[in-house]
Amino acid sequence: xxxxxxxxxxxxxxxxxxxxxxxxxxxxxxxxxxxxxxxxxxxxxxxxxxxxxxxxxxxxxxxxxxxxxxxxxxxxxxxxxxxxxxxxxxxxxxxxxxxxxxxxxxxxxxxxxxxxxxxxx
Amino acid sequence: xxxxxxxxxxxxxxxxxxxxxxxxxxxxxxxxxxxxxxxxxxxxxxxxxxxxxxxxxxxxxxxxxxxxxxxxxxxxxxxxxxxxxxxxxxxxxxxxxxxxxxxxxxxxxxxxxxxxxxxxxxxxxxxxxxxxxxxxxxxxxxxxxxxxxxxxxxxxxxxxxxxxxxxxxxxxxxxxxxxxxx
Numbered sequence: 001x002x003x004x005x006x007x008x009x010x011x012x013x014x015x016x017x018x019x020x021x022x023x024x025x026x027x028x029x030x031x032x033x034x035x036x037x038x039x040x041x042x043x044x045x046x047x048x049x050x051x052x053x054x055x056x057x058x059x060x061x062x063x064x065x066x067x068x069x070x071x072x073x074x075x076x077x078x079x080x081x082x083x084x085x086x087x088x089x090x091x092x093x094x095x096x097x098x099x100x101x102x103x104x105x106x107x108x109x110x111x112x113x114x115x116x117x118x119x120x121x
Numbered sequence: 122x123x124x125x126x127x128x129x130x131x132x133x134x135x136x137x138x139x140x141x142x143x144x145x146x147x148x149x150x151x152x153x154x155x156x157x158x159x160x161x162x163x164x165x166x167x168x169x170x171x172x173x174x175x176x177x178x179x180x181x182x183x184x185x186x187x188x189x190x191x192x193x194x195x196x197x198x199x200x201x202x203x204x205x206x207x208x209x210x211x212x213x214x215x216x217x218x219x220x221x222x223x224x225x226x227x228x229x230x231x232x233x234x235x236x237x238x239x240x241x242x243x244x245x246x247x248x249x250x251x252x253x254x255x256x257x258x259x260x261x262x263x264x265x266x267x268x269x270x271x272x273x274x275x276x277x278x279x280x281x282x283x284x285x286x287x288x289x290x291x292x293x294x295x296x297x298x299x300x301x302x303x
Binding site: 002004006007008010011013014015033034035036038039043044046047050054059065066068069 | 122127130131134138188189190193242243245246249250273274277278279280281285286287288289291294295298
């Protein structure tokens with residue numbers, strides 16, 4: 001049975017880590033979560049990013065967050081990746097599988113997955 | 122929407138955007154009915170806006186954030202023979218009890234009933250996306266109840282944020298375990 005005592009243990013463990021994490025985020029992954037994005041499948045895409053980023057050990061450098069509609073509803077789920085130097089990549093028609101590929105090749109490997117980007121459509 | 126839980130995610134995003142500090146998501150289920158209520162303490166809507174939010178083609182800039190969310194949720198309810206109700210009070214109308222309550226009534230045995238789907242994923246997505254605000258979730262069925270109150274978790278966690286990966290995983294497990302017994 002899950003108990004609040006477990007949460008206490010998580011708190012104690014995290015408290016020592018919190019300081020280390022601050023200020024080290026360099027890449028931002030932003031998932032569109034307005035009605036259009038949600039209807040097109042953004043929720044599992046967002047969750048896949050969170051899971052894959054943590055599994056890849058990138059939680060210190062990558063933050064995954066959500067935003068509203070950016071106006072290209074026909075391409076949802078849309079995911080934008082912001083990197084240092086104002087570099088922005090827009091991935092379109094994303095799926096959880098594509099999300100894993102982006103984490104592996106782009107976020108970890110540093111290489112944009114060109115065939116998933118809006119430019120390829 | 123493929124699942125009602127996606128409508129819940131969508132509508133609750135409106136509550137967060139309306140500046141709610143607490144949003145109560147309640148699901149009440151019987152053999153034949155499913156009632157979903159999303160009630161917030163946000164800024165509320167004027168009567169004029171309230172009258173137009175169910176119209177998908179009413180899209181002035183001030184109400185743009187509402188968009189298709191409410192019409193889709195209303196349609197999902199009405200397709201089963203049910204209905205959608207919205208009550209809202211602005212801060213001017215009601216300085217103490219302002220906010221919006223959206224309640225949708227579904228008939229579960231209707232062929233066009235959309236399944237609830239992965240509500241746990243909706244809740245973890247909401248908490249992760251808006252760790253600074255509180256959610257009170259209840260799902261009642263046959264006298265049993267699944268509950269989650271982020272205010273309790275927040276008090277326990279002190280300055281560890283709710284969107285910490287390990288905390289979200291714990292919340293997911295905590296809810297799934299309760300659902301195993303529902």
